[in-house]
Amino acid sequence: MLRTLVLSIVLLGPAAAEGPTVVDLCKVLATPAKYAGAEITVRATIRSSMHGTYLSQAGCDEVLFMALPAEIPNRKGGPEVERDSSFKAFELARSDYRPDAPRFTASFTGELEYAKHGKGFGYYGRNKTRLVVRKVADVDQQPVGQAENEPAAVKATFCDLAQHPEQYMGKMVEVRASVAGNDLWIDDFAQKAACPSWMGVILVLPEQVMPKADFDVVRDDPFRQLFDDLRKRMNVQATFEGRFEAVYTWTNHKQVWIGEGREKSKGFGKKGQYGGRIVLRRVSDILARPVPRR
Helix, strand or coil: CHHHHHHHHHHHCCCCCCCCEECCHHHHHHCHHHHCCCEEEEEEEEEEECCEEEEECCCCCCCEEEECHHHCCCCCCCCCCCCCHHHHHHHHHHCCCCCCCEEEEEEEEEEEEECCCCCCECHHHCECEEEEEEEEEEEEEEECCCCCCCCCCEECCHHHHHHCHHHCCCCEEEEEEEECCCCCEEECCCCCCCCCEECCEEEECHHHCCCCCCCCCCCCHHHHHHHHHHHCCCEEEEEEEEEEEECEEEECCEEEECCCHHHHCCCECCCCCECEEEEEEEEEEEEEECCCCC
16 A cells, blocks of 8 residues: 555656646736736737836737836845746847837736735836736747738828828828827927928827727827826827828918818817827827926
């Protein structure tokens, strides 16, 4: 009998420790308390910014802030990061902040932390959840615009949009601008060369247009910072990416309707005072300054 018991221990060994729970990222974001303190694995695409790295998934309204153990002050114990080829590829990808940076998707394993009360994590403690990543695996990396039918944005100036709106209609554009009004009117006040045309442009979110846009806005740290800074009544300049739509422009002080714009819409905004709009997909490179005192 003793011999049988010894043989069983040798064959079976001690009880195997359970591996990390593989869970959908949207589910983690919806019910973070359920996974707090647990080691989980999520499949996600990274969104990098100067203020941190976030994990996103199509269909999720939020993003998950992530950090490495070495990046957390006064953290003691816990597993170290597996620094293999997948992790090295991740390190390169997260340091690339360009809007057209290669898309990086992988499986991320780590401990989920949840700050239900008090200060959160990351930039100004704005994130209530944080995944402390120890392993990156199953990497799938490809350029943005070639994954999940997400088109790359075309860089343009406000003068380009006002002078040649038909060239950009319905396309993803990327513009540098300042927020000029409470209704998210944007303009390029830094434009040096005089432009013969002008167009009032406002920002709208995908869920605010009818029919609803077939893409979601990336609700990452720059997105939150934009609205936080606007609530503080600061002067905000940023790079905005989204779908451009227009019904009229102004040239030589005359209103010029675009295509069937007059029949389809009086304009954008509550009173139709804007000839164009950008359905926002992403915001980046925010520069906020206090409003000068008079």
